[in-house]
Amino acid sequence: MAVKVQNLSVAIIGGGVMGVGLGRRLIDSKIVSSQRLKVIVRRPQQAAKLRQQWQLNATVDRHKALKNSAAIFVCVKPQDCNQVLEQIKKDQALKHNPLLISIVTGASIASIQRSLGERAHIVRAVPNTPGLIGAGITVCSFSNKVTAKEKQLTQRLFAAFGDYLELEEDHMDTITGLSASGPAFVYVMIEALADGGVMRGLPRKVALRLAAQTLLGGARTLLETGRHPADLKDDVTTPAGCTIGALLHLEDGRIRSVLARGVEEAARIASSLAPEEKPGRKEVRP
Ligand SMILES: NC(=O)c1ccc[n+]([C@@H]2O[C@H](COP(=O)([O-])OP(=O)(O)OC[C@H]3O[C@@H](n4cnc5c(N)ncnc54)[C@H](OP(=O)(O)O)[C@@H]3O)[C@@H](O)[C@H]2O)c1
Incomplete structure (x- = not known):
């Protein structure tokens, strides 16, 4: 009930x-x-x-x-x-x-x-x-x-x-490092994607809207279809096309390990924030 x-x-x-x-x-x-x-x-x-x-x-x-x-x-x-x-x-x-x-x-x-x-x-x-x-x-x-x-x-x-x-x-x-700190990581990703569009001449407002809606749409597609992200990524990557070219560039920049290590670092810091162990600490946010 x-x-x-x-x-x-x-x-x-x-x-x-x-x-x-x-x-x-x-x-x-x-x-x-x-x-x-x-x-x-x-x-x-x-x-x-x-x-x-x-x-x-x-x-x-x-x-x-x-x-x-x-x-x-x-x-x-x-x-x-x-x-x-x-x-x-x-x-x-x-x-x-x-x-x-x-x-x-x-x-x-x-x-x-x-x-x-x-x-x-x-x-x-x-x-x-x-x-x-x-x-x-x-x-x-x-x-x-x-x-x-x-x-x-x-x-x-x-x-x-x-x-x-x-x-x-x-x-x-770990949850603090992933989903509580995570929105900040997502905002950085949106800003960075928009920067790419701005570099190619898009107005900032349009670029931000495209980037944000792309993240939102990708996340919703994954949650609603239950498909694996690698499988969804393959739908976008035409052989010898622009997406696979860009993905290899991102992999060279170690995008996956940078994001994963970011979560790991946030979780590590979260584990040291117990109130009774750091009584004098000034500003603590996830
Ligand atoms: N923001 C996030 O993304 C997020 C996500 C998950 C969890 N959290 C956690 O949620 C908690 C709150 O975060 P927040 O972002 O809301 O912090 P915040 O904006 O700094 O708000 C904390 C509030 O607590 C008040 N306060 C302190 N001592 C009090 C007392 N004795 N009686 C009544 N009010 C008192 C402060 O009042 P004064 O204005 O008088 O100082 C302040 O307004 C934190 O532990 C944070 O780590 C935050």
């Missing part, structure tokens, strides 16, 4: 890129009603800004907002995570057993349990920024207290961000 979410209260701690984006998506997708969604921030000016600019029910009154919330999202940077967990503990906000959903990069379920106790119902999630327009993918893993119904609730909530997967927590750093 589908989990009814509209009647549930949801709190989001952190009104930054992801917290605001998630809040808006949950409301715009009619998954959570706007009256039942609260965004908790730490400055009154920030609350006023989110109310005015994003029509979000933003507040600095953490205690009141957390009380009775069925799901609490933690959307702060790794260096702020421990303080937020301490506040949750101090407020006794888990007394009624809400689902605690953390999107904090590097914050393991075990580290959150160390702050909040073994009995907490914890979800560790890795979303990505295309989720802000509903075209993302979120991967979740769960602490052993999370029930099947709570897993359904998690899936329903992240449907606001797009596609959804559940995987073992061991993979989370």
